[in-house]
Amino acid sequence: MGVTTKDIAQICGVSRTTVNRAFTNTGRINKETKDKILKVAEDLEYRPDMLATGLKNGKTQYLGVVVFDVRNRYFAQMLNAIEIEAKARNYFVNITLHEKDKEQERDMIQRLVDYRVEGLILSPVSKGNDFGTFLRKMEKPIVIIGNRVDKEIPFVGIDEKKAASDAVQTIVRKGYQKIVFICPPLADVENENVYSHEQREEGFLQEVQKHKTVQYEAIKSWNYLSEVVKILTSSSEKTAFFCSGDIFALDIMKHLKQLNKRAGQDYGIMGFDNIDTLDYVIPRLATIDNVVEKVATKAVDILFDLLEGKEVANKTLVDYVEIEGETL
Amino acid sequence: MGVTTKDIAQICGVSRTTVNRAFTNTGRINKETKDKILKVAEDLEYRPDMLATGLKNGKTQYLGVVVFDVRNRYFAQMLNAIEIEAKARNYFVNITLHEKDKEQERDMIQRLVDYRVEGLILSPVSKGNDFGTFLRKMEKPIVIIGNRVDKEIPFVGIDEKKAASDAVQTIVRKGYQKIVFICPPLADVENENVYSHEQREEGFLQEVQKHKTVQYEAIKSWNYLSEVVKILTSSSEKTAFFCSGDIFALDIMKHLKQLNKRAGQDYGIMGFDNIDTLDYVIPRLATIDNVVEKVATKAVDILFDLLEGKEVANKTLVDYVEIEGETL
DNA sequence: TTGAAAGCGCTAACAG
DNA sequence: CTGTTAGCGCTTTCAA
16 A cells, blocks of 8 residues: 555654554644644645554444345435435445345345444345344344334334325225235245335235225236236226336336326326336326435434444334325 | 454464465365364354455455446446446445535545555546546546546446437438437536536537538526427427437426427437436437446456456447437 | 464554 | 554464
């Protein structure tokens, strides 16, 4: 590497300890020597070696973030919020991505810990006790967004169940007689949905069953497009599709448009997430804003509470927002 | 931290040197002691401290990436490609984001270097000699995507100028008599466009001027929407808008749709980038695919060439793809 | 085949 | 106010 404290010490005719003191403002030090040291350091463009500092202190001022697939709008917004919030506290963020691969996910977490990040924010595909144990073994503050791992690890999110339930109420109020829930599998491999989508489904089922006159159905396969067409052409009831993600809704709208079925008129449709692609699509999709930026910000707050040794709730809910659209 | 080589050495009754040899396969070592060491290490769940290793070797197996604003689809695709390509070579990626802030940009680069990333891939907002000098001072392999900094620092991208020129040819061929180039400023602060958009503009101008019968105009302000409306309502020529980014095109299409003007019929429009939001928008926007994933992959390839001490071209072009749409 | 010793660059306890 | 010393955890001569 380049310039070290040793070089500076030599040039200034002092010890490395003194040089260190000049930087850290710790211990008493003569103003003149300090100024001189700082000046020399600047002239030489001295930069402390963070690996050495980190090694010594066991602290790196880094947070680790692991998410799957940034291409998902949801995550992009999340990452930005985390970055901003962390920066505000003078921390840095190491973002790592993977593609819904559970093994990779563990690797990346492990790797970040090996590099001594001080805390982790995760939006994992893995969950369950086994994964929870793995995380606890890291012995680092961890906050989870999006997929509840287990009861113990702090989680931040919205009340997905209640949001889905609200959505169903809205749909019913609009006079739909049949509601179809679209919820294809997310983690492809094991055909297992992440927590939030499971919750959405639960919320849907719980609420829709309260309305005796309303028919319902849940489609959980990947070829939902053809199923949707089948339903729409075969049934006479006023039908709405409630999708566990905006993407599915957009996909359906596009497909049906080609068949000359118009959202909001020939059928109702509602999404979930409020991804910003919606800004460019007409008609405006009705959806639930999962306030991902707020959630991310809150997650960082909680992580810092943990870092400061504070107690935190193991579940923190942020208020979602229902967005009215033109598709219901 | 947890278990160290010292612990393992003690347990196995050998020196730390020997433990190290067991891991690195360097130097001769008794098969039995080796096996024993590895076994103990596994039992204790030993993890090498990467800060210590990095400090010692001056190598971290990390690449640094700095981009502004992942919310931009463009970058999201890029990051994924980089991550995958780096992983394939057993390297890790530290992604850092900022919001078009030049000072922050430098900070983050500096910080990554302080952490001894071995190389950098940047898509910077800054450019020019001054920034080039700054980068060279890092004394790290660097590859630039998207904003040419200066002649010396290796750059990967598409031939933006030629792509824009091609686009104009296409538009002219479709019979448009007036072409309006939409290119609002990207780096808000200084009203200065990044290289790629400048190139697109140059390509536009160069080509459009070859077609004497075609009128043209360039709108470079943020309130392009009202300008567009003004032009469309006031002129009788068959008009097409060529946007330096898909986002602007989508914005215009949405706005004009509300005024009952239909893309592809009442006016032509073409974008640039081929962001994947286009998949959900009807009509399909004509655009240029900037093949960002290919570019990113290539950038990593080049970075590794640099890491291996190979000579690389200071400018590498990847073939773009013109996408036909329904909007011309 | 193994170990002792020195050092990467920074920090902190303890003396002076 | 300043310096000496030891050590973070790992690696690498060099010698045994």
